[in-house]
Amino acid sequence: xxxxxxxxxxxxxxxxxxxxxxxxxxxxxxxxxxxxxxxxxxxxxxxxxxxxxxxxxxxxxxxxxxxxxxxxxxxxxxxxxxxxxxxxxxxxxxxxxxxxxxxxxxxxxxxxxxxxxxxxxxxxxxxxxxxxxxxxxxxxxxxxxxxxxxxxxxxxxxxxxxxxxxxxxxxxxxxxxxxxxxxxxxxxxxxxxxxxxxxxxxxxxxxxxxxxxxxxxxxxxxxxxxxxxxxxxxxxxxxxxxxxxxxxxxxxxxxxxxxxxxxxxxxxxxxxxxxxxxxxxxxxx
Amino acid sequence: xxxxxxxxxxxxxxxxxxxxxxxxxxxxxxxxxxxxxxxxxxxxxxxxxxxxxxxxxxxxxxxxxxxxxxxxxxxxxxxxxxxxxxxxxxxxxxxxxxxxxxxxxxxxxxxxxxxxxxxxxxxxxxxxxxxxxxxxxxxxxxxxxxxxxxxxxxxxxxxxxxxxxxxxxxxxxxxxxxxxxxxxxxxxxxxxxxxxxxxxxxxxxxxxxxxxxxxxxxxxxxxxxxxxxxxxxxxxxxxxxxxxxxxxxxxxxxxxxxxxxxxxxxxxxxxxxxxxxxxxxxxxxxxxxxxxxxxxxxxxxxxxxxx
Numbered sequence: 001x002x003x004x005x006x007x008x009x010x011x012x013x014x015x016x017x018x019x020x021x022x023x024x025x026x027x028x029x030x031x032x033x034x035x036x037x038x039x040x041x042x043x044x045x046x047x048x049x050x051x052x053x054x055x056x057x058x059x060x061x062x063x064x065x066x067x068x069x070x071x072x073x074x075x076x077x078x079x080x081x082x083x084x085x086x087x088x089x090x091x092x093x094x095x096x097x098x099x100x101x102x103x104x105x106x107x108x109x110x111x112x113x114x115x116x117x118x119x120x121x122x123x124x125x126x127x128x129x130x131x132x133x134x135x136x137x138x139x140x141x142x143x144x145x146x147x148x149x150x151x152x153x154x155x156x157x158x159x160x161x162x163x164x165x166x167x168x169x170x171x172x173x174x175x176x177x178x179x180x181x182x183x184x185x186x187x188x189x190x191x192x193x194x195x196x197x198x199x200x201x202x203x204x205x206x207x208x209x210x211x212x213x214x215x216x217x218x219x220x221x222x223x224x225x226x227x228x229x230x231x232x233x234x235x236x237x238x239x240x241x242x243x244x245x246x247x248x249x250x251x252x253x254x255x256x257x258x259x260x261x262x263x264x265x266x267x268x269x270x271x272x273x274x275x276x277x278x279x280x281x282x283x284x285x
Numbered sequence: 286x287x288x289x290x291x292x293x294x295x296x297x298x299x300x301x302x303x304x305x306x307x308x309x310x311x312x313x314x315x316x317x318x319x320x321x322x323x324x325x326x327x328x329x330x331x332x333x334x335x336x337x338x339x340x341x342x343x344x345x346x347x348x349x350x351x352x353x354x355x356x357x358x359x360x361x362x363x364x365x366x367x368x369x370x371x372x373x374x375x376x377x378x379x380x381x382x383x384x385x386x387x388x389x390x391x392x393x394x395x396x397x398x399x400x401x402x403x404x405x406x407x408x409x410x411x412x413x414x415x416x417x418x419x420x421x422x423x424x425x426x427x428x429x430x431x432x433x434x435x436x437x438x439x440x441x442x443x444x445x446x447x448x449x450x451x452x453x454x455x456x457x458x459x460x461x462x463x464x465x466x467x468x469x470x471x472x473x474x475x476x477x478x479x480x481x482x483x484x485x486x487x488x489x490x491x492x493x494x495x496x497x498x499x500x501x502x503x504x505x506x507x508x509x510x511x512x513x514x515x516x517x518x519x520x521x522x523x524x525x526x527x528x529x530x531x532x533x534x535x536x537x538x539x540x541x542x543x544x545x546x547x548x549x550x551x552x553x554x555x556x557x558x559x560x561x562x563x564x565x566x567x568x569x570x571x572x573x574x575x576x577x578x579x580x581x582x583x584x585x586x587x588x589x590x591x592x
Contacts, residue, residue, distance in 0.1 A: 012389060015385075015389055016389055016390075016400065019386055019389070019400075019404070020400060020403065020404075022461070023403070023404050023406070023407050023461065023464075023465065024403060024406070026407075026415075026418050026419065026422060026461065027406060027407070027410075027418075029418075029422060029429055030418050030421065030422075033421065041427055042426065042427045043427075044427065044432060045432055046427070046429045046432055096313075097313045097314040097317060098314055100310040100311070100313075100314075101310055101311035101313070101314035101315075103310060104306070104307035104308075104310035104311045105307075105311065107307075108306065108307035110304075110307040110308065113307065113311075116311065116315065118578065119318075120314070120315075120318060121578070122571075122574060123318065123321070125518050125570055125573075125574040125577070126325075126567060126570065126571075127522045127542070127543060127563055127566045127567055127570060128522070128524070128543070129524070129543050129546050129547060129550075129559075129563055130324075130325060130328050130563040130564070130566070130567050131321055131324045131325055131328070132324075133324075133328070133546065133547075133550050133556070133559060133560070133563070134324035134325075134327040134328050134331060134560070135321070135324045137327075138323075138324060138327075153317065153320070153321075154321070156317050156318070156321070157318075157321055160314060160317065160318065164314065169585075189306065214409060217411065218409075218410075218411035218412065218413075218414075219411075220411060220412065220413035220524075220525040220528075220529070221524050221525065221528075221543075224528075225547075234411075234414070235411045235413045235414060235525075236413075238413075238414060238417055239413060239417065239529055242417060242420075249421060249424075249427070252417070252421065253421065256414055256417055256418055256421075259411070259414055260409075260410045260411065260414055263409045263410070263411070264406050264409050264410070266409075267405050267406070267408075267409035268402065268405075271402050271405055274405060274469065275469050275470065275472075275473045278466060278469070278470070
């Protein structure tokens, strides 16, 4: 591998440059658009040099967009708050439910444990609308339609399997002997779980939580089907924004930038765990 | 909790609680999921009914009629065809691209690691938002991609709004979002391969193409299979990108399974047909996911052994 010719190195470099351009260009371009006025955006050919403006962001944050035609209300901050609230709460609930279950599946091979674990995993692969469409009818009857509780419940479909399978893997990697030793010293089961198992699996739990957060944040279809405007997260909100605001492309770009920043930041922060988490632990990254 | 306090009070109860404990621990998670399982069975029932939200009085069992009518329904065949086509094209292209990029980045260096981290960004972008980004870039009025297309002579390239290029456009967005997924999986696979066979091949002066086809590919196959099946399962269910980009249009060009079911449910309020579509999609994914899980377990054991 070390004896690469100059030509090959040039070709490799070119290929990598093309790859980076293809995958980075949309993000960079939308970021640039978000600092432009509508006037500069509509100019042809597209401008690479422009006078940046923060007007789009101020319009989004204050919720008021002043145009020549009048003032327009933007509810985007509400969507952003919904995204934060829904994702954080869903992950918290999923951790509370999923970590003990993961521990049970890892430590105790009880009857039917594999079947149950697989059933939970299979949620990850079932078509979302198969469950969602009848659920809309049920939720209307139960009064859960367009409530945070209903949404958080359904979000467990994404968060729970992820947390269960990743955290279970981490628990399995802890030698059971450490826990036995602590038990023999006279500590209760719960103390062992809290003082030994949880801290040792800590990194795994954190990684699974971060990933679950990203997936919850990025989810689109659940809220599209089950929530109306005031409960919608950014993914659905941005789509509605495009149809309602028509030609406010600068604000739309700024909204997209604000919407993707949290997951991108988390991904960069937790990138070391991503490979393992994304493949449900099939590949140790 | 209850099991724990029980143990502390009566050490003699230890054996019983040890049996009960795992159930106590996993029960809450199970209950939450069972609540979600009920709609699944409801879907099965709906799929055997004539059920329109607009005509609730005419709701009755028609047994297999929803399914039988699919055979003569060109709209259904279009859905099946476009779903399989979409899944096939995206996964094949993403696999080739992902493998290529993974091999470019295989050598551990600061630059390569930096690039592979950067490439995670599209994957972490919500697919629906990614579709919006591309929608802005392909806008016929000011979109930068429309402008670039016009520079190379495609004056009237209409991206997602023309039936002839809509599939191409959504496939492009899918590739943008999900190629990094295959890339990072295969990169992890490539970097975990034992080095001896490659060193031996280099010593013997074996041609590179031989090394690739006879050593790299066979050793990488479990990873490729896992990545492919994983993506295939997701891709055949694609909804976010297509719905955010075109809502299944123009016309019925992109009415893949989930989009078609969504439109059936909310626009034509035909619950029966929508449910039957979802059951067919479920059957396909169930079949795929069984193969996937078997494969994935094998790979997981292997990763565990190496770790």
